[in-house]
Amino acid sequence: MFADQGLSGPAAQGQPGTSDRYVVIGHPVAHSRSPQIHARFAQQTGEQIHYDRLQAPLEGFVQTVREFIATGGRGANVTVPFKREAFALADQLTPRAYAAGAVNTLSFLPNGILGDNTDGVGLVRDIEVNASFPLKGKSVLLLGAGGAARGVILPLLEAGVAHLVMANRTLSRAQALVAELGDSLPLTGQLQACAFDVPTDRFDLVINATSASLQSDLPPVSARVLSPSTLAYDMMYGAAPTVFLAWASGHGAQVRDGLGMLVEQAAEAFWVWRGVRPQTAPVLDWLRSQL
Ligand code: NDP
Numbered sequence: 092m093f094a095d096q097g098l099s100g101p102a103a104q105g106q107p108g109t110s111d112r113y114v115v116i117g118h119p120v121a122h123s124r125s126p127q128i129h130a131r132f133a134q135q136t137g138e139q140i141h142y143d144r145l146q147a148p149l150e151g152f153v154q155t156v157r158e159f160i161a162t163g164g165r166g167a168n169v170t171v172p173f174k175r176e177a178f179a180l181a182d183q184l185t186p187r188a189y190a191a192g193a194v195n196t197l198s199f200l201p202n203g204i205l206g207d208n209t210d211g212v213g214l215v216r217d218i219e220v221n222a223s224f225p226l227k228g229k230s231v232l233l234l235g236a237g238g239a240a241r242g243v244i245l246p247l248l249e250a251g252v253a254h255l256v257m258a259n260r261t262l263s264r265a266q267a268l269v270a271e272l273g274d275s276l277p278l279t280g281q282l283q284a285c286a287f288d289v290p291t292d293r294f295d296l297v298i299n300a301t302s303a304s305l306q307s308d309l310p311p312v313s314a315r316v317l318s319p320s321t322l323a324y325d326m327m328y329g330a331a332p333t334v335f336l337a338w339a340s341g342h343g344a345q346v347r348d349g350l351g352m353l354v355e356q357a358a359e360a361f362w363v364w365r366g367v368r369p370q371t372a373p374v375l376d377w378l379r380s381q382l
Contacts, residue, residue, distance in 0.1 A: 112163060113364065114145040116155060117170035121146070124378065125168055128357045131377065132369035140165075140365070152176045160199045166364045167197045168357070174208075174238055181206025190272070191242035196360040207363055210239065211246030213356030214298075214326070214349075219250065221351045221375070224296070224322050227251030232289060234258050234310045235300035236265040239326055243300065244272060244282065255282045256294070258312065260301070262286040287311050293318045297339070299325040304333040317344040325349060330382040350382070351375055 115125040121144065129142035145167070147155035152173045159167065169177040177194035178184070182203035188194050194206035218224050231252050233240055236259035247255060259265035265284035273282065292315045303310050304327040317323065323339030326349035336346040354375045362368045 110139045110141040111165040111364075112159075113140055113142045113166045113168070114159060114164065115142075115168040115170060116145045116147050116152070116159075116173060118146055118149055118172060120144045120170065123170060124353065125170075125357055127381075128354060128374055128378065129361060131374045132358065132361045135369050135373075136361075136365070136367045138361075138365050138367060147173065153180055156180060156197070156204075160204075165199055166360075167199075168360055169195050169197060178206060180204060187211060187245055190245035190275070191238075193238045193242055195242075195356065196363055198364060207360075208242055209356040209359035209363065210352070211243040212359050213354075214243050214324075214352045215246045215250050216355040216359075216371075217349075217351035218296070218322070218324065218347075221355070221372070222322065222347055226296070228253045229295040230254040230256075230291075230293075232256050232258060232291075232294040232297045232312075232316055233300055234287075234298065234312065235302075236261070236268050236284075237300065237302065240298075240300035241268055241272075243298070248281065253281060256289065256291060257282070257284050258287050258289050258310075259284070260287065260310070289313065289316055292316065294321060297321060297323045297344070299323070299327070299333075299335045302327075304335055307334050309334045309338055314338075314342040317342045319343045319345075321345065322347060326352060328353065328382070350378060354378060 115123045123144055126142050133140045174193035174195055181194055183205050185207045188206045188208040191208040194208055196207040196209050198205040229252055257265045269282055269284040294316050297316055301310050321344040323344045323346045325333045325335045327333050328348040328350040340346045354371050358369050358371045
């Protein structure tokens with residue numbers, strides 16, 4: 092069910108002088124940088140929050156959430172592998188969470204659990220604001236058809252992307268996703284599915300939303316999709332460029348990794364919970380220096 096007036100909007104804040112508690116729930120979760128990011132947002136805005144990591148057992152996500160709520164928790168970010176379970180757990184969903192089929196931000200409100208997804212808007216803001224790359228009218232090649240790819244489709248189309256091609260190793264998965272979204276979103280034929288033998292040359296933006304970079308693999312896409320004005324974006328990030336970014340810059344494209352997306356999705360979650368929008372640039376600079 093979509094969010095209505097009763098569950099939407101920033102969560103009400105707690106008692107003055109006390110810290111409201113938030114967590115990132117995952118398995119594993121020790122690597123998560125979200126606590127440092129939210130600590131900096133809180134410091135910057137004067138919001139009284141405490142944000143921690145919480146590892147849930149693989150079979151114990153719902154119970155972990157219920158226990159956190161029972162001890163006064165106000166909200167949670169959700170990471171791998173629980174985003175689908177968070178989607179199922181929410182009493183109400185925002186339209187962007189519904190379109191993503193996954194939830195990364197839970198708000199524990201007096202009358203229920205609101206599920207949201209801030210990953211897509213995080214990507215769009217990083218590209219449009221931080222990279223100064225307007226999306227309106229652009230052609231986009233989206234590599235991958237997993238949770239991350241699905242979550243960015245609606246925000247990209249809402250930003251005015253003219254043509255979006257989803258290419259995936261398993262073609263049937265991309266086709267099923269495009270068919271499903273085509274039924275539920277007001278698409279006007281600008282979303283297409285294919286395998287990695289992409290039939291079109293030269294996209295304005297090529298986004299790697301596969302997890303191939305985690306294994307230092309490169310999706311086998313022809314360099315024909317790139318041009319010197321193409322922005323190649325890898326959702327993964329690290330101290331060194333990913334193999335995908337090294338490949339793209341080797342073919343003359345502009346490149347950007349997903350660290351800004353990480354910070355921007357966190358800023359959107361902070362806004363959802365607190366009704367305050369933190370400045371992301373200093374936090375992104377600081378995080379980059381820590382890689
Ligand atoms: P999923 O497991 O849901 O999907 C993985 C996708 O990658 C599938 O489309 C899969 O194809 C494809 N894939 C996996 N290995 C390869 C390979 N060797 N070659 C080509 N394609 C491959 O993962 P997610 O969608 O959740 O995450 C994808 C990436 O996005 C991860 O690297 C993750 O870290 C990143 N991410 C970054 C965020 C940020 O804030 N910066 C936020 C969210 C995600 P197939 O269907 O054929 O199996």
